[in-house]
Amino acid sequence: MKQYGFYIDSSKCTGCKTCQLACKDYRDLDVKRNYRRVYEYAGGGFVQDGDTWIQNDVFSYYLSIACNHCSNPACVKVCPSGAMHKRQEDGLVVVNEEVCIGCQHCSNACPYGAPQFSKEKGHMTKCDGCYERVADGKQPMCVESCPLRALEFGEIQVLREKYGTTADVAPLPSSHLTLPNIVIKLNKNAKPTGDTTGYLANPKEV
C-alpha cells in the first residue's frame, strides 16, 4: 500500500507560519480551525553571575504539524460512523464530510490536534494531505508555500531513506502510539519526547 507522509525540518523552520496561513487560505478555514499548526516549544532560563545575568539553557524551536496520516490512527479507531478513514490508495487519513455525525470523539483521541470541528458545518474537518492536488502531481499547499523549504511531502519510504526515521521530539507524543508518517530533522535545541522542561510558547496560535 502506498503511504504518503511529511518531512519536517525543525532545524530550518523559523516559525513564520506561512504554511499555516497558506493552508488556511486555500482551504478557506475560519478563525478557529488550522489544518497545519506551528507549535513553539520553549524553555530554559538565565542565571545570575554577580551583577549580570547570563544565558543558561534558553531554547526555543518550532514544529509545523498538520495531520500525520498515522499508520495506526487513533481518530479512525474511535470513529462510530466510519467517516474517519484511511484511504487505501495513498494512506491519507480523511474524514468523509457527508457521513460524519459531528460527535467529535476523533478529536478526543488524536494526540496531534488534527481533526477539527466546524461549528458551521456541524461535522469534523481535517487536513486531507491535499489528496486532490497530490493526485494531479502537485504538492500540498503548505509544502509549496514554505519559504524556508522546511517541509516536504512524498512517499514515506522515500522520505525515510533520504532523511532517516526520527518522529519523536518534544512536545510530540511517543510515535509508537499511532505510528505517524512523519520524518523530523531535529533542531539543535530539540528535547526528547516526554521532556517537561519547556512549555508551549504560543498556545493561542495553535
Place this chain on the structure above:
Amino acid sequence: MIFHEYSLIFFTVLAQTAVGGYLLVSARALAMGFDEAKINSYKVPMFALWAIMGLGFLFSITHLGSPLRAFNSFNQLGSAWLSNEVFFGAAFFVVGGLQWLLSVLNKGGAAVQKILMIGAMVLGCIFMYSMVNVYMINTVPTWFNIYTPLSFVMTMVVGGLLLSQLVIVSAKDSRFTVDRNIVMLAVVAVAISLVVTVGKMNLVSEVQSSIIKASELVDGLGGYLSVQVALLLAGLLIWVLPMINKSSVNPVNLTVALVLILASELIGRGLFYSLHMTVGF
C-alpha cells in the same frame, strides 16, 4: 466552567443510574419470583426510571453536530466502542421498554416479561461495558486508567441503589429489612465512591505531557471536588436519616437524596470531561 460537555455529562450519569437501578430492581424481581400482578404493580415507578433513561438519550443526541445523521453512529458496530455503546444502549431501551409496556398493558404473562427482563439486563451490562471502553483511549492519559471503569461503576452502584430503592418504595413493596439492607449498602458504596474520587485526583496530580499538566486543566478543581463530596454526603445523609431515626424511608426523602447525589455525580462527570487531555497537544 466544567459543564461544556453537558450533553455527555447528563447522558452518561443518567444512563448509568437508570441501568444500575434497572439491574437491581429486575434482579430482585427475578430472585423473589414475582408473579405477573406483582411485576405489573411496578409500572408507575418504573416509568420514572425509563423517563430518566429517555432523558439521557435526548441529551446524547444534542451532543451531535449533525443530529439528523444520528443513525450513522451505528456504522462501525463491532469495531468502534461508540457504535457499540449507542447500539446496546438503544437495544436496552427497546427491550426493557417493551417489558415495561407489557406490564402497563397487562399482557404477555410473567414468563415473557421475565425473559425480556433478563434480555434487558444483559443488554444493559453490555451497554455499560461499551460506555467504559469509549473512554479507554490510550492517547488520553487522564481517561486511560483504572479510575474510568471504577468511577462509572460507582455511579451505577450509588445512583442505581438509590433509584432502585425509590422504585421499590414507590411501588409500596418495601419493608424494614429491605430498606435497612439497602441503606447499609449505600453507606458502603458511598465510602468506596469517595475512595475512588480521592484515588483519581491523586493520579491526576501526576499526569502531564510536555505542554499540559492535568492538575492545571480545571480552574478551581479543589472547589468543585469539595462541592461534589459535600453533595454526595448530604444526599447520603438525607437518604439514611429516616432509618437512623427508626422511621421508614419515603419517596420524598429518597427523591431529594437522588437529586443531591445526581448533582454530585454530574459535577464529578463534568470534571472527568474537563480533565480530558492527550499525550500530545
